Amino acid sequence: MSRLNLNNPSEYPEGFAHYPLYFTPAQQAALIGAVKAGVDTAPFYQPTMPRTGNPLSVVMSNFGPLGWVTDKEGGYRYVSLHPKTGAPWPALPDMLQSLWDDVSGCAAPPEACLINWYREGSKMGLHVDNDERDTRAPVVSVSLGDPAIFRLGGTKRGGPTQCIKLFSGDVVVLGGEARSCYHGVSKVDYGQSALVPKGGRINLTMRRVNPAAH
Ligand SMILES: O=C(O)CCC(=O)C(=O)O
Numbered sequence: 001m002s003r004l005n006l007n008n009p010s011e012y013p014e015g016f017a018h019y020p021l022y023f024t025p026a027q028q029a030a031l032i033g034a035v036k037a038g039v040d041t042a043p044f045y046q047p048t049m050p051r052t053g054n055p056l057s058v059v060m061s062n063f064g065p066l067g068w069v070t071d072k073e074g075g076y077r078y079v080s081l082h083p084k085t086g087a088p089w090p091a092l093p094d095m096l097q098s099l100w101d102d103v104s105g106c107a108a109p110p111e112a113c114l115i116n117w118y119r120e121g122s123k124m125g126l127h128v129d130n131d132e133r134d135t136r137a138p139v140v141s142v143s144l145g146d147p148a149i150f151r152l153g154g155t156k157r158g159g160p161t162q163c164i165k166l167f168s169g170d171v172v173v174l175g176g177e178a179r180s181c182y183h184g185v186s187k188v189d190y191g192q193s194a195l196v197p198k199g200g201r202i203n204l205t206m207r208r209v210n211p212a213a214h
């Protein structure tokens with residue numbers, strides 16, 4: 001069951017925060033510039049599902065010492081090298097480190113920043129981020145480009161979900177109880193924004209992977 005009352009903070013789980021338009025249009029353009037520079041050295045690649053090898057709907061790259069990858073043979077994991085080029089991932093842009101410092105409440109830096117590119121028709125099924133050894137730090141994510149419908153459920157699979165509309169420049173934090181909540185992207189309003197070169201939506205998701213002092 002999915003309710004259509006969009007963006008109702010009184011219904012958000014503990015630890016969930018939505019910062020509408022955290023980044024100005026000029027800052028969003030600068031972030032897109034940083035993504036363009038990053039994917040020059042670490043190009044988007046097509047991730048595939050563990051076991052079946054079915055392609056995910058998004059294409060991906062990463063910033064930071066670790067990157068989240070998935071493929072048929074190895075499954076979901078963090079690796080320090082790009083699976084196609086064998087090169088280290090590019091460094092996390094300063095603007096994203098500053099965002100983390102501002103909203104995460106975690107003194108240690110994020111180790112991974114996944115770059116998801118949603119092209120026409122892309123979405124992301126409901127899931128919990130649980131490939132990290134340390135889930136005390138929150139997940140902090142940035143939306144750029146086309147608006148999206150973010151679905152947020154509870155900690156149990158199959159429970160009710162609510163829909164939150166995310167626009168370019170919005171930031172979402174999944175901490176506390178929300179760190180263990182199901183979430184996904186049910187729809188992208190493709191073609192609404194001209195920010196992303198070649199169109200669509202870019203999501204930047206920062207996570208800690210290993211235990212650290214918080
Ligand atoms: O695109 C989004 O807003 C969410 C992405 C996400 O949940 C993930 O990459 O784990």
Ligand SMILES: [Mn+2]
Pocket residue numbers: 127128129183
């Ligand atoms: Mn996620």
